[in-house]
Amino acid sequence: MYDTYDEEHENVARLNKTQQKREIAELHDLAKSLSRLDAVALEKMDLPKELFQALIDVQSMKHGAEKRQFKFIVKLLRQIETESFMETIAELDAKKSEQDKNFHRTERWRDRLISEGHDALTEFMGLYPLADSGQIRQLVRNANKEALENKPHKSSRALFRLLRDIICQ
Structure with missing residues (x-):
């Protein structure tokens, strides 16, 4: 997600820090949206087990623990493809x-x-x-x-x- 491969020069180019922060902010917003869904809706989304459990856990946490849990959820989201989740959230919001x-x-x-x-x-x-x-x-x-x-x-x-x-x- 953060590294892009340049075929001509055969080197790895890193995204700039601003772009990285923007992507992390988008993932954080996605995590917040996912955390508002109930367990049944999350099960339908076919999430990895660890991410599913983290989203269920964050729903009952207080502010400090919730903040740490969201960082963990963003870390998990960075490891998977999130486009389908973003589309599902957009559809749910439209509905x-x-x-x-x-x-x-x-x-x-x-x-x-x-x-x-x-x-x-x-x-x-x-x-x-x-x-x-x-x-x-x-x-x-x-x-x-x-x-x-x-x-x-x-x-x-x-x-x-x-x-x-x-x-x-």
């Missing part, structure tokens, strides 16, 4: 971002439907024509009634689940 976006979109629609009523429902049905407007209307009425009576927000949660299913189809 999480999409889930967050859908969650917030659903929340906004629920809040609009409850506060604006008929106008928001008309707009929602224009975007999602297969949705059951009667069921949505009933849940909106119940949610407003529960809010006025200071009851638990059962209908609001049910409306959120229904909207999530419609939006995330």
Whole structure:
């Protein structure tokens, strides 16, 4: 990873120190990202045993030990090809971002439907024509009634689940 072979001159050229530091920083970021994954996700990535165990161990460590453990993980990462791990992390981040976006979109629609009523429902049905407007209307009425009576927000949660299913189809 750090040494490159020059065929013309038959010598080994070392990367400059700045480039080495940049690569180590990238590996450290990768190690941090990998450490946030649960054991099941790490098992699916087909990591070497020692690296897998180091990542599991770091999840329960305090600051000083965690810092040393990350140095050890970076050392292990320097010995293997990491491109596939970086791609997997990027895919997971993209998937999480999409889930967050859908969650917030659903929340906004629920809040609009409850506060604006008929106008928001008309707009929602224009975007999602297969949705059951009667069921949505009933849940909106119940949610407003529960809010006025200071009851638990059962209908609001049910409306959120229904909207999530419609939006995330």
